[in-house]
Amino acid sequence: MTKAELQDVMNEDLKNFLKDLLDQVARDMADGSFEDASNRLSRVMVIFPGHEKTNRVMFEVSIKIAKPENLAANLFRLRLLGLATKSDFLAALGGFVKSDRISDAVAFCKSLLRKQPNDPLTRFYDAEMASVSMPIPDYLRALRVVLVLEPSLAIAAAQYAAELGLYDPKAWGMPEVNRWRTRAYVSAPEDRAVRFALAYEERRHSILDMESWRKFSLDYASLEGRNGPVSLPLPSWNGQVDRNQRLLVWGTDRDGVGDILLHARCLRSLLEVGQTGGVRVPQRLERLICRSFPDWEVFSEPRAVYAEYGYCIRLLDLSGHVAPDETVAYLRADSNLRDNLRGRYRRSSDKPLIGLSWRGGSGALDRMARTVPLTELARLFCDDKMIWVSLQHGSLEDDEVRLAQDGRLIIDEDIDPYGDIDLFAAQVAAMDAVISVNNTTANLAAGLGLPTLCILPKSTQWWWGVEGDRTPWYPNMRLFRQAVPGQWDDVVERIVAAVGAPKVSV
Structure with a gap:
């Protein structure tokens, strides 16, 4: 039956019935009663399987319920009716990914593939x-x-x-x-x-090729719908040094902490060519950046007036105009806090302190790619010539807690890497060396000048490049690259060999 024929058959009472039902479904959804809404719609769709609005609302309800098989069936029904779009598919899949339900995202794709291979x-x-x-x-x-x-x-x-x-x-x-x-x-x-x-x-x-970085920066701005590097009423800096105008460097709250720490080393390069100005960073980084870059005005709260600045640039865009400074230790932790923590962990021992971080990533897929299960790194703890300290942020899983309980891994519950970056920087600075996956810990350790062994997945951020065990960003860092996605055996073997040397080798 065509849509026109269906409209002819439906009398005014049926139209009112559908309107009342959809109004009730809207109330159910507003109350969070998604199962009730689904049940109402299912009964009506038995009678009117091709009704466009009912099918559309059913799909929206199934996104809220988020059961892979059910969601795939409703999206497939929309496609049969010619109503589905690419945005519908991405909305359905994105709901699982954003809530870290990767297994459900996979199940959704598999279910849909069975219907439309x-x-x-x-x-x-x-x-x-x-x-x-x-x-x-x-x-x-x-x-x-x-x-x-x-x-x-x-x-x-x-x-x-x-x-x-x-x-x-x-x-x-x-x-x-x-x-x-x-x-x-x-x-x-x-x-x-x-x-x-x-x-x-x-x-x-082409890690340090400035032309490719400028192109990437423009496309990044375009992707976010921005007109320039920073949404401020200032001209974008074009890389030309102007000693008569101060430059505003803008670190946003959306930028990762590790990303900000890595690109902050370009601030020294700006000073070397005679460009001065101010730096805006997230509040939790303010003390660390202020101590590390005393020649820059550092602040965290956005200001109403920026008349003292002539230009602005996003912090993560700096490497499109200046090369990273070659100073090994360009970040400075609080020395008193560092010394106190070092004494607490050593307990009169002269064994070297080795910090360890094994999880990273801001989303479920990213975490899966970057994380090395601590059980795979447990071989490191067999070396009793070293004291192992957890530098891992976030709550610990059962296997990780057990390693701490038997004395093989120190976990300092007084330190919150998320809430107090300055205290965390002091903890990292107390180490003699650090082994970390690609996360804030790795960037912080290398920026503080510590020998740092960084574990990378096969596909990672652009600034680590694609091959080699060195990076122009950190002369004191050695990269351990994964050969096959999901497999860490070879990486762990190389880490164990490096740590087993008389001195942690970078």
Whole structure:
């Protein structure tokens, strides 16, 4: 029955009935009674299976209930009616990912694939969910299937080019990779997410190339809908030193703490070329940054007037204009706090203190990629010539607590890395060396000048590059790169060998 025929059959009473029911469903949703709303809609959809608004509302209700099979069925019904969009799919999947329900996100994709096995978008995100633990050749094959089904799916082409570059860094810039990069651009020239992804990979393969960073910065601003590096009534700084104008460097609350600490070393480079000004940072970083950069005016609260500044730039954009300063220890912890903590942990022993952090990441997929289970690192504790101290933020899991209870790992519950970065910096500075995954701890330790062993997943932020065990950001840091996503055995072997040396080797 067509929509027009259905409208002819429905009399005024039925229309009023549907209106009343949808009003009641809206009240149920406002009260959080999503199961009641779903039950009401299910009864009506038996009679009117093709009613557009009812199907749309049912899909919205199923997002709230968030049961993978049910949500996949309702999205599939929308697609059969020609009502589903890419945004609907991303809204459904994003609900699981944002709430850290990765297994449910995978189940949702699998359920939808059973109903429509040749849908390229579903196949793409199904591969994305699995990529954290999937060998790169397998991931490349999955992406090729997607691109066979939909050659113009730009985000898949961009991701394929990126993975080729990770699998073989020497292939970046070669014809095969360039072909896929070009396809992504041509397929979606106005897609900001695609432009951002491609610029990000360009940046990853040319860490200190300022031109690629400026391109990435512009695409990042475009992705966020910003007109310039900072949403302030000041001209954006173009990299030209102006000794008559002060520069405002802006660190936002959305920037990661580790990202801010890493890019802050560029502040010294600005002073060396004669550019002065002020730095805005999140409040919890204010004391540390103020102590570390006494020649800069440091503040945390946004101001109503910025008349004393001539230009502004986002802190994370500085490396597009100046190279990182080569000073090893450019961050300064509170020396009194540091010495007190060092004495507390050593307890009259002369054994070296080794700090350890094994979890990182701001989202569920990111955490899965970066985290090394502490049970895999437990071999380190067999070395009784060292004192091991947890520098891990967040609550500990059962296995981690047991390691602390048997005396092999010191956990200082008086320190909150989230709430008091300055105290945490003193704790890190009390160490003789630090082993950490890619997180705030690694950046803080290296910035304080400590020998730092940094554990990286196969795919990581652009500033770590794609190969090698050194980084231009930290001369005192050694990188331990994962060879296969999800597998840490080889990395742990190399860490154990480095720590087993007479002195922790960087």
